[in-house]
Amino acid sequence: DGGITQSPKYLFRKEGQNVTLSCEQNLNHDAMYWYRQDPGQGLRLIYYSQIVNDFQKGDIAEGYSVSREKKESFPLTVTSAQKNPTAFYLCASAYPGSNQPQHFGDGTRLSIL
């Protein structure tokens, strides 16, 4: 079945540590996205990529980094510079075009140890 796989489901970060969240899709979508959701808040865009080897900052990119070396994969690294990383992280993908909806993976919950 086609879909978006995020791993791990739960992740704990120690102070000063970088952690990487995985996102893989087999939907043949060109565009991929990372969002952060805090309790009671809407989704906020961290980074997005419309095509392999290219990506753009979203609204809250500070303290995060991404790469897009393959169409299927868009990993997100939460660096030690991100001082408040505890949140629900969601990866999404979509076909090109403004009328295309995004489809989400089931998310990774990141907490501070």
Added chain:
Amino acid sequence: RKEVEQDPGPFNVPEGATVAFNCTYSNSASQSFFWYRQDCRKEPKLLMSVYSSGNEDGRFTAQLNRASQYISLLIRDSKLSDSATYLCVVNPYSGYSTLTFGKGTMLLVSP
């Protein structure tokens, strides 16, 4: 002004009720519109796209008023399984999908 605004709710309704959610958006050049559903501690899932002429999918009806920059979702004959948070989502850009999400309206359907 917030880009996408929704009533936070919660809306508490009995089974079988009709409930309406409203949403306003600030960017008049917005290109496309969606309603997503998010269950507690789960990912958002696409409920339906919203078309200019309005559209219906079973018990769900979506309407768009571009002049007023207003989107609505009507749920008829509410089921217990409709309990969730409903997200109004807008794409302000042409050419590619970059979505702006409202904070959502929580619906609680009781027996």
